[in-house]
Structures are given as structure tokens and as C-alpha cells.
Amino acid sequence: MEDTICAVSTAPGAGGIAVIRVSGPKAIAICNTIFVPSTAGKDLLSQKAYTLRYGSIRRGEELIDEVLVALFRAPHSFTGEDTVEITCHGSVYVQQQIMQLLIESGCRSALPGEYTQRAFMNGKMDLSQAEAVADLIASTSAGQHRLALNQMRGGFSHELRNLREQLLHITSLMELELDFSDHEELEFADRSELSTLAAHIETVISRLANSFSVGNAIKNGIPVAIIGETNAGKSTLLNVLLNEDKAIVSDIHGTTRDVIEDTINIGGITFRFIDTAGIRETHDVIESIGIERTFQKLDQANIVLWMIDAADASLQIAQLSEKILPRSEGKQLILVFNKADLLTGTSDVISVRRNVASLPENVKSIFISAKKREHIDELQDLLIQAAHIPSLSQNDIIVTNIRHYEALTHALESIHRVQEGLSANLSGDFISQDLRECIFHLSDIVGEVTTDQVLGNIFERFCIGK
Numbered sequence: 001m002e003d004t005i006c007a008v009s010t011a012p013g014a015g016g017i018a019v020i021r022v023s024g025p026k027a028i029a030i031c032n033t034i035f036v037p038s039t040a041g042k043d044l045l046s047q048k049a050y051t052l053r054y055g056s057i058r059r060g061e062e063l064i065d066e067v068l069v070a071l072f073r074a075p076h077s078f079t080g081e082d083t084v085e086i087t088c089h090g091s092v093y094v095q096q097q098i099m100q101l102l103i104e105s106g107c108r109s110a111l112p113g114e115y116t117q118r119a120f121m122n123g124k125m126d127l128s129q130a131e132a133v134a135d136l137i138a139s140t141s142a143g144q145h146r147l148a149l150n151q152m153r154g155g156f157s158h159e160l161r162n163l164r165e166q167l168l169h170i171t172s173l174m175e176l177e178l179d180f181s182d183h184e185e186l187e188f189a190d191r192s193e194l195s196t197l198a199a200h201i202e203t204v205i206s207r208l209a210n211s212f213s214v215g216n217a218i219k220n221g222i223p224v225a226i227i228g229e230t231n232a233g234k235s236t237l238l239n240v241l242l243n244e245d246k247a248i249v250s251d252i253h254g255t256t257r258d259v260i261e262d263t264i265n266i267g268g269i270t271f272r273f274i275d276t277a278g279i280r281e282t283h284d285v286i287e288s289i290g291i292e293r294t295f296q297k298l299d300q301a302n303i304v305l306w307m308i309d310a311a312d313a314s315l316q317i318a319q320l321s322e323k324i325l326p327r328s329e330g331k332q333l334i335l336v337f338n339k340a341d342l343l344t345g346t347s348d349v350i351s352v353r354r355n356v357a358s359l360p361e362n363v364k365s366i367f368i369s370a371k372k373r374e375h376i377d378e379l380q381d382l383l384i385q386a387a388h389i390p391s392l393s394q395n396d397i398i399v400t401n402i403r404h405y406e407a408l409t410h411a412l413e414s415i416h417r418v419q420e421g422l423s424a425n426l427s428g429d430f431i432s433q434d435l436r437e438c439i440f441h442l443s444d445i446v447g448e449v450t451t452d453q454v455l456g457n458i459f460e461r462f463c464i465g466k
């Protein structure tokens with residue numbers, strides 16, 4: 001039989017009240033031993049489910065706190081088990097006393113994510129929904145909140161269920177054909193019909209997989225790589241944008257050697273700013289590795305801020321165009337002419353501007369002084385324009401989780417093999433093997449074929465009490 005578990009579900013030391021949750025087969029019996037209802041009569045054992053009861057928690061004669069107790073009975077609770085929620089006062093001492101009493105009476109302290117894990121085990125939700133619970137708790141913006149809520153409510157799960165049903169349908173037709181393979185004239189599965197079905201499945205899976213770039217941008221922030229020559233002022237800009245002295249700034253070329261990144265919300269959009277090692281020819285091994293990483297980050301970014309020392313603009317553009325422009329295709333590239341405070345007059349500005357004319361049309365540019373924090377607001381406006389997050393409707397299914405994205409990518413590979421097999425008229429047993437693989441990867445997302453180790457990794461990242 002499962003243990004009965006208990007945990008404080010509210011943040012420690014915060015707020016006037018706290019909630020302690022008890023879940024498991026003995027939840028009601030254990031709470032009954034420490035709870036004294038304010039009005040005489042029935043105890044918790046006979047209390048109706050989904051009702052609140054006012055009373056006190058006592059250790060023998062000693063009063064610990066006055067509390068409210070909410071009662072849920074299996075299977076209609078978050079975990080699917082009998083559950084009691086004790087609402088007590090926010091004092092850490094009170095919470096510890098109640099937890100101690102519960103443990104003395106037979107409860108065990110819950111592990112991180114154990115309530116949600118039980119909900120998953122008891123079939124209250126699938127794995128993708130359980131993961132969305134953690135995302136919902138961690139959400140800090142409207143976009144993150146909406147995506148997590150959609151996923152928790154099962155939109156994604158429903159789409160996956162549809163896909164798996166269609167795949168199973170094709171598989172069963174193929175396998176039926178195999179069973180009767182002695183009768184060559186029999187073809188249960190009309191190949192062209194199967195190809196149409198497979199093409200439809202392919203479209204849905206690739207739409208889901210492609211949504212990850214938007215989902216990831218909303219969940220983890222839109223990646224903005226700050227790149228350019230050494231000493232252009234990249235780290236200074238990072239610090240200004242983050243409002244924090246995050247990176248070391250100095251006038252020594254090659255100060256930043258590793259990637260430094262952090263997220264911040266600008267105008268309701270989460271950006272992930274990535275400061276990188278300045279690009280220059282170097283024989284220093286460590287610096288070279290840093291510069292390799294700069295290019296990796298450039299490749300992964302949606303927005304590229306190319307920092308240029310305005311006083312040295314034509315040379316820097318000439319030196320780096322070849323390296324930066326081809327890699328920035330399909331991204332939003334913004335040329336940031338920094339150290340504008342050192343330019344002496346408008347003629348300087350005009351001559352710097354001339355360089356931009358030779359660049360592709362969609363490249364934007366701006367003059368700033370990172371050090372003096374000048375024109376940073378305008379740069380932020382440019383960033384918001386460049387962010388391009390499509391407005392999401394309530395029902396859009398967007399993949400936000402890298403585990404799901406990986407599984408979808410594998411499913412896509414399998415369905416591509418199915419399509420190739422069908423068009424090459426391969427024997428049914430090859431095709432049904434690929435169909436089964438595709439189903440396997442989709443089932444992994446909802447946790448039907450997921451290993452205990454992966455499950456453990458997912459739930460241990462939850463907070464205690466959820």
C-alpha cells in the first residue's frame with residue numbers, strides 16, 4: 001500500500017496563512033487523530049467530501065493552532081487519493097509543529113513533485129500535463145502562463161491521442177494484410193489512401209515540432225546574441241540591459257572569454273541576452289574556444305545585436321561582414337553603433353551611416369552609448385519590434401518542452417520513413433515497424449513508455465508540496 005505523505009505546499013515564511021497537504025490511504029484517519037472540530041459531533045472520518053471544517057490542531061491538551069480542514073476523497077482529488085488540506089496560520093513554528101504531529105501519526109514527508117507524480121500514476125493526467133503543472137508554477141509572464149495552462153488542460157494530449165489513433169489504424173490495416181500474406185490478391189490497405197493519411201500525420205507532427213521555436217522563445221526568453229569585435233562594449237550593453245553588473249567590463253581587448261547570459265522582461269516579452277567573447281584573430285587557445293562559442297550562440301539566436309565601435313565602424317564592418325552576415329540570414333540583425341558619445345559631430349555620424357547602405361535592406365541600425373546609457377530606450381523598442389511573437393489564440397498548441405520536441409523530431413523521422421516506404425512499395429512489415437516507432441515516440445511524450453529514470457528526473461525538479 002502507498003505511504004501517506006505530507007508537505008507544506010505554500011512558500012515558507014510568506015504570508016498570513018499556510019496550507020499543509022496530506023495525501024494517501026490514511027490521510028483522513030491520520031488527520032482525524034490531531035484535529036478537534038470546533039462543534040461537537042461527527043469527526044473527520046464521517047465528514048462529507050469537498051467540505052470545510054473549522055477546528056483546532058492539538059498535541060494532547062496543548063493547542064497548536066486554529067485551522068480549516070478541507071477534505072477530498074479518492075478518486076476525486078488532485079492526486080486521485082484521499083486528501084486533506086489543513087489551512088493554518090503562516091508561522092513557520094506552527095507549520096513545523098503540525099508537520100511533526102503528522103509524521104508522528106504515520107505520515108511521511110513528501111518528495112519534490114510527489115503529489116503530481118501520484119496524480120500521473122493514478123491516471124489523473126498524462127506526463128505532458130504533469131510537466132505543465134511545473135511550468136505553470138514557474139510562469140512569470142502572460143505568455144508562459146497561457147502556454148502552461150493550455151498544456152495542463154490537455155490540448156496537446158488530445159492532439160497526440162488523435163495522432164496515435166490514426167497511426168494505430170494504419171498499423172492495424174498493414175498488419176492484417178501481413179496475416180493474410182499467403183493470399184497475394186488481398187490488399188486490405190489501399191496504398192494511396194495510406195499515403196494520404198501518412199501525409200496528414202506528417203503535417204500535424206511537423207507543425208507541432210516547428211512550434212517549439214515560438215514555445216521556447218516564450219518559455220525561456222527570445223535568444224538575443226550580442227556579438228562583435230573585442231572592446232566594442234558588448235558586456236557594457238549586457239549590464240545596461242539587465243540592470244545589473246553581470247559581466248566584467250574593461251578596456252582590455254578579450255575581456256569576455258565565455259558566454260554570459262540572463263533573461264529580463266522588456267515590454268512584457270522575455271528576452272535572453274547572451275554576451276559573447278569578442279571576435280578577433282588570436283593565438284590564445286582559451287580565447288579561441290570562446291570565439292567558437294560566440295558563433296554557436298549566433299547560430300542559435302533569433303535576434304543578433306552586432307556591436308560596433310562607432311569610431312572604427314568601416315573597418316569593423318569590413319572585417320566581420322563575411323563572418324556575420326551569412327550566419328544571420330533569417331534572423332533579425334541590428335547593428336549597434338556604440339560609443340556614440342565619442343563621435344565629434346554630425347559628419348562623423350553620416351560617414352558611419354554610409355557603411356549601412358552596403359548591407360542588406362532588412363538590417364536595422366542604431367547609435368547608442370552603452371556607457372552613458374544613451375538611446376537604450378530606442379534599442380529596447382527595436383528589440384520589441386524584432387521579437388515578432390505571433391499572438392497566440394487560446395487554443396493554439398505550442399510545444400515548449402525540449403523533451404517533447406525531441407520526441408516529436410524522432411516521430412517525424414519515423415513517419416518520413418513510413419512515407420518513403422509507402423511510395424517505394426516496400427513490404428508491409430517494414431512499414432509497420434516504422435509506424436510502431438512513430439507511435440512509441442508519441443507515447444513517450446504522454447509518459448506511457450517512459451522509463452522510471454526519466455520520470456524521476458522530471459518530478460525531482462518540482463517543488464516540494466506539489
Ligand SMILES: Nc1nc2c(ncn2[C@@H]2O[C@H](COP(=O)(O)OP(=O)(O)OP(=O)(O)O)[C@@H](O)[C@H]2O)c(=O)[nH]1
Nearest residue numbers: 230231232233234235236250254255256278370371
Ligand atoms: N566612451 C565609451 N566607452 C564605452 C562605451 N561602452 C563601453 N565602453 C568602454 O569600452 C571598453 C570595453 O567595454 P566592454 O563592455 O568590456 O567591451 P566588450 O565588447 O565586452 O569587450 P570584450 O569582452 O573584450 O570582447 C570599456 O572600457 C568600456 O567602459 C560607450 O558607450 N562609450
Ligand SMILES: [Mg+2]
Nearest residue numbers: 234235255256
Ligand atoms: Mg566583454
